[in-house]
Amino acid sequence: MLRLVVWYPLRWSVLALPPRAGLWLLRRLGDVHWLASRGKKRHLGRCLDNLGLGLSETDKRREVRTFFQTHYVNQLSIFIFPKLTAERLPEFLEFEGLERLVAAREAGRGGVVVLGHFGPTQAPLTGLGRLGFAVKQIGFPTDEGLSWIGRRVAFRLRLVYESKIPAEIVRPGADLRGVMRHLAASGLVMATGDGEGAGRRFGKYDSFAFFGRQVDFPLGPARLAQKSGALLFPLRLEPGKAAPFRAVIGPALNADGEGDPHILTGRFLEEFTASVAARPGWWHFLERFLQGGFLSVP
Numbered sequence: 001m002l003r004l005v006v007w008y009p010l011r012w013s014v015l016a017l018p019p020r021a022g023l024w025l026l027r028r029l030g031d032v033h034w035l036a037s038r039g040k041k042r043h044l045g046r047c048l049d050n051l052g053l054g055l056s057e058t059d060k061r062r063e064v065r066t067f068f069q070t071h072y073v074n075q076l077s078i079f080i081f082p083k084l085t086a087e088r089l090p091e092f093l094e095f096e097g098l099e100r101l102v103a104a105r106e107a108g109r110g111g112v113v114v115l116g117h118f119g120p121t122q123a124p125l126t127g128l129g130r131l132g133f134a135v136k137q138i139g140f141p142t143d144e145g146l147s148w149i150g151r152r153v154a155f156r157l158r159l160v161y162e163s164k165i166p167a168e169i170v171r172p173g174a175d176l177r178g179v180m181r182h183l184a185a186s187g188l189v190m191a192t193g194d195g196e197g198a199g200r201r202f203g204k205y206d207s208f209a210f211f212g213r214q215v216d217f218p219l220g221p222a223r224l225a226q227k228s229g230a231l232l233f234p235l236r237l238e239p240g241k242a243a244p245f246r247a248v249i250g251p252a253l254n255a256d257g258e259g260d261p262h263i264l265t266g267r268f269l270e271e272f273t274a275s276v277a278a279r280p281g282w283w284h285f286l287e288r289f290l291q292g293g294f295l296s297v298p
Contacts (some may be wrong), residue, residue: 003147003154006076011157014079021089022080022243023073029261030069040287047289048280051211053140066281074120075285078161081126093127096242097249099118100233101133101188104252106124110183110230114221114248116272117284119237122165122249125190129166134187136179138220139169172202183228190235191221193268194284208269211276211289215268222261225254230284236275237282 010029014022034041048055055063077092084092094153104111113128113135115121128135146155162169167190170179178187195217196202203220210217225232231252240246253267276283 001149003149007154010076011079013157014110016151019080019083019088020244023077024091025078026072027069027234027261029076030072032063034068044287047286050289051276051286053277053280063279063281066279067283067286070282070284071273072117073123077120077123078158078165081122081273082161082164084126084130086130086132089127089130090243092244093123093251094243094246095124095127096246098131100209100249100251101128104231105133105186106232108186110186110228111188111223111233111252112183112221112228112230113188113190113233113235114193114253114268115190115235116271116275118122118194118279119282121192121237121284122162122187123245124235124237125167125245126165128188128190134182134185135167136182136187136189137167137169138172138179138189138191150262179224179236180228183224183230189224189230191224192295193218193221193265194272204261206265207267210269210273216275217265220266221266222253222264225260226259232264232268234271238279240273 006029010025017025041064044067045060048060048063080092101111101113113124115124122137125135125137170283183189201218203218204223205216205218207214208217209215222232224230232254233252234250236248236250238246238248250271253264258264281284
């Protein structure tokens with residue numbers, strides 16, 4: 001029943017509002033969940049302790065609240081994306097480091113853009129598409145485990161809104177030749193580098209040190225860059241200066257010619273670890289960081 005409320009009256013409200021007002025409403029929805037939750041708040045507090053950041057109780061409370069807000073912003077900001085024309089994009093997202101992608105394109109090089117499940121992850125995809133970049137995303141939309149309403153309402157409508165994003169979403173392994181041709185034509189491919197959120201693994205994983213644990217992370221983005229000859233760009237999300245969010249595109253991780261997927265993935269994880277340490281409430285997988293180890297996808 002709550003899904004029906006979200007996907008009908010709430011959706012219509014967000015669609016009627018300017019982007020910043022819609023974002024404010026989604027964050028307030030997260031606040032309502034935060035206020036109503038007890039067990040999950042305690043669980044997230046323990047997960048923050050497991051990261052070993054030494055946060056005070058006040059800081060933990062802030063990050064737990066941010067986690068709830070981030071969940072709703074990430075899941076439901078697709079209601080806002082159709083409004084984000086190139087002119088209105090700064091109302092939601094600003095970019096830093098776009099010149100790196102432009103330089104790669106002008107040099108005839110494709111780019112694999114790797115990011116984590118951190119903040120509104122599809123916002124950079126939408127933004128790059130609106131700015132005229134030819135971009136694909138490796139993703140796995142699925143309705144597995146959802147209720148009847150979840151499948152027939154939430155998932156169905158989500159696919160409708162995701163189709164409005166000016167980019168193609170490609171399932172892992174579904175069109176590797178097409179992805180390689182896209183990169184050869186100086187296109188961009190976005191992929192997440194901190195694991196899968198769909199309940200299953202795709203491709204090869206390797207073990208890396210992560211907040212004092214050995215955690216398996218995917219080698220897929222680095223392997224794709226290695227096989228295609230594309231540059232591997234890290235992207236991180238952070239609060240913007242003039243916009244609510246900023247996407248920062250860093251220097252290519254393989255600019256020195258390094259091709260080993262393990263080394264390149266390790267370079268990405270060094271930067272991603274710093275992002276999680278600075279804003280743990282933005283990390284979608286925080287609730288998986290359990291006492292006995294990171295709860296990886298089976």
